[in-house]
Amino acid sequence: MFMKKLEIIFIGVVLVALLFLGNNYYSSYSFKNSDIPDSYKQRILNKEQEVLQHMQKNYGYAYKFPLIITDKFKGRLYGLTSFENGEIKIYLNKKVMQESMDYMLDSVIAHEYAHALLFKQGYLHTKDDGHSKLWQQTCIKLGGIDCQQYVDQQEVIMAKMPFQ
Ligand SMILES: [Zn+2]
Numbered sequence: 298m299f300m301k302k303l304e305i306i307f308i309g310v311v312l313v314a315l316l317f318l319g320n321n322y323y324s325s326y327s328f329k330n331s332d333i334p335d336s337y338k339q340r341i342l343n344k345e346q347e348v349l350q351h352m353q354k355n356y357g358y359a360y361k362f363p364l365i366i367t368d369k370f371k372g373r374l375y376g377l378t379s380f381e382n383g384e385i386k387i388y389l390n391k392k393v394m395q396e397s398m399d400y401m402l403d404s405v406i407a408h409e410y411a412h413a414l415l416f417k418q419g420y421l422h423t424k425d426d427g428h429s430k431l432w433q434q435t436c437i438k439l440g441g442i443d444c445q446q447y448v449d450q451q452e453v454i455m456a457k458m459p460f461q
Contacts, residue, residue: 333366333391333394337394337398340398340402341364341366341389341401341402341406344402344406345361345364345406345410347440348406348407348410348439348440349361351407351438351439351440352410352414352438352439355438355439356414356438360414360417362385362386362387362410362413362417363385363386363387364387364389364406365386365387365388365389366388366389366391366394367388367389367390367391368390368391368392370388370390370391370392373390373393374390375389375390375393375397375400375401375404375405376388376389376390376401376405376406376408376409377409378409378412378413378416378427380416380421385413385416385417386413387406387409387410387412387413388409389401389405389406389409400443403441403442403443404441404442404443404444407436407439407440407441407442407444408436408441408443408444410436410439411432411433411435411436411438411439411441411444412427412432414435414439415427415431415432415435428445428446429446430446432446433445433446
């Protein structure tokens with residue numbers, strides 16, 4: 298009787314483990330092979346709304362930039378902002394999203410939005426790499442948590458996107 302009970306518990310544990318593994322496999326499979334999960338999209342949209350609310354409060358307008366999630370990034374950049382013929386776009390790297398979603402939300406979206414907003418305001422970064430004092434202040438005003446001026450990334454692109 299005692300063995301029977303242990304056996305049942307064991308089978309239960311194995312089943313739970315299998316379900317967990319299966320679910321894990323399913324979510325990383327579906328992540329790689331299709332669009333990003335709706336829950337991620339929702340979190341990104343919510344964060345963008347937050348950034349826009351900060352913009353409204355601090356600048357008196359809320360300008361929404363195209364936010365494009367793509368897996369065509371080369372390397373490990375989290376995101377980048379491009380300015381081409383007056384068109385400003387923000388790209389987020391889908392490939393690092395699953396492992397770095399919190400960083401993406403807390404830091405990257407406001408970081409890139411600050412670049413985009415400065416482009417919009419006519420600062421075209423001809424004399425710096427984009428991470429000026431003004432950029433930092435903008436990033437903070439947009440609610441960015443990690444507005445480091447000294448980032449070792451070149452993610453302000455003033456030309457055609459390298460992967461298009
Ligand atoms: Zn930057």
